[in-house]
Structure formats: structure tokens, C-alpha cells
Amino acid sequence: MNEKALTTLEYHKIITRLVEYADFSASADLARHLRPTSDLEDARHRQQATAEARYTLSLDTDVSLSQAQDIRPQVGLARRDGVLEPGDLLAVKNTLIVSRKLHRILADLADETPLLWDLGSRLPVGLGLVDRIGKTISNRGEVLDSASEKLGDIRREMKITYERMMSRMQRYLTDSRTANMLQEPIITQRNGRNVLPLRAEFKGRIKAVIHDQSASGATLFIEPLAVVEWNNRYRELELAERDEVRRILAELSHAVAQHAEALNEMVEVMAELDLALIRARYALDIDATEPELVPFKE
DSSP states (O other): OOHHHHHHTTHHHHHHHHHTTOSSHHHHHHHHTOOOOOOHHHHHHHHHHHHHHHHHHHTTOOOOOTTOOOOHHHHHHHHTTOOOOHHHHHHHHHHHHHHHHHHHHHHHTTTTOHHHHHHHTTSOOOOSHHHHHHTTBOTTSOBOGGGOHHHHHHHHHHHHHHHHHHHHHHHHHHOHHHHTTBSSSOOEEETTEEEEEEEGGGTTSSOEEEEEEOTTSSEEEEEEHHHHHHHHHHHHHHHHHHHHHHHHHHHHHHHHHHTHHHHHHHHHHHHHHHHHHHHHHHHHHTTOOOOOOOOOOO
């Protein structure tokens, strides 16, 4: 069927409506490119898949793919030795969880929905990535202290160093001999260093490194010599933490790359399954009736 005929039939309006039922982007793309078929067997196959999806929905099973994502770009990056960010790895984990749930539901309904199970049986199980990512990255997208012994040690030392450094800085805010020299009783940052806002007229009264000054020149941002070593150590630990986090993410990304083919196929299968569910939801909303398809006779 040519584009002119489709336009006359307002087919694109139907597709636009259909896409609104999609649970994730991969199935939405399939829906946008869906076209009528002149092949009777193909049409019957689509119709049966839709009928099976409609039956599945009637059982009130939780077959939503709303937590799934098209993770093929992330998988591609990992395959090219790229390092995935925590949010990307969470997307992989969450999509695998949805896939696992779909596999279980469709396995239970295999006798009633054989076409959907033919797809669902191709969904991967037992890759080990869900547990591995879950033990490394929190649901907020933070690399956990327990991700490695080294990272835990670094962060514990960071906490101790920071508390000691802040304790020493606080003394300048509360000591009557220095408090009146400060523009404000606050600790701020300049160039990654913790500093105090010293009034310019008291320059030199506190032994310190000057890191910056205000636009008016009335305030100098100083790092007291008494905390320089604490600041230095804290900065070293920050860099060590960054490097260890990147090493951990690189290791996880490599694990994703090792399962690239299975993960890409998973997204494709899930898109096909959701396309059937999309058609089923649309059919339910408009109270559609399944027609009988017969060979065309001239």
C-alpha cells in the first residue's frame, strides 16, 4: 500500500494514537514504522499475537515495560571499551529485571500464548549482571562504599580527614581573636580548597595562603597554614576516590560488553512483545473485534 493511500485512509493518525500506548522507546519506534501487510500469514500472525497479548492483559498480569529502556546505545559504548556512568548501568539492571519478569510471566502462560512465549523464551536469564550491578551501585546512582575494599578504605579516611579539617577551620569562626577578622562566619571554597573570607584590612594577621579575593577587593579568601596539610590530604583522597570509582565502573562496563549480543537481542525481543501489547491496549480501548481473515479472490 503506497503512502498516498495511507494518507487517504488517515493511517498515520492511527499510528500516532498507537505510539501513545508504548511503554519504552524501542517499541515506540517499531510502532511508528508499522505498515499494513499483504501477506495473509503475516497478517494472521500479527492478529494472533495481538489476541494473545489481549488475553494476557485480561489476566491483570504485570506486563508493563515502563521501567525498561532501550539500552543498545549503552551496550554499544561498553563494547567500544567506553566506561558507562552509574545511571547507564542502572538502566541495564532495571531493563534486565523487567526482562526477567516478562520471561517468568510468559513461561507461565506458554500454553495459552504460544506466539508470545516464542518471543519471551529468547529473553536472557542468569547473566549475573543484575546482582553485580546491584551490589555496586545504589538505586540513587551512587557507587557504594562496599563496591571494593579500597574504595571503602578511601572514603573512611576521607570522612575522618574532612571532620578534622572542618573542626580546625571552625575554631577560626568561634575564636574571638580571629572571628572579628572575617567578613562572614562561614567556610567556603575556592579552587577546590576550603577557605575563610578574611577582611582585607587584616591581611597577614592570620598565616595563610591567599587563593582569591572579592571583586571589590574587600575580602580575601584564605587557607590557614594550619589546615593546608589537611586540605592537601583530602584532595589526594578525592583523586584516589575518583580513580577507584572509574576503575569499578570500567570493570562493570566490561561485564556489560561481554553480554552485548544477548542484551541487544533482549531489547529487540522486548520491543516486539511490547508492540503486541500496544496493539492489544489500543484494541481494548476502542472495543475492537477480531475480524476473520480470508484469502483475497479476484
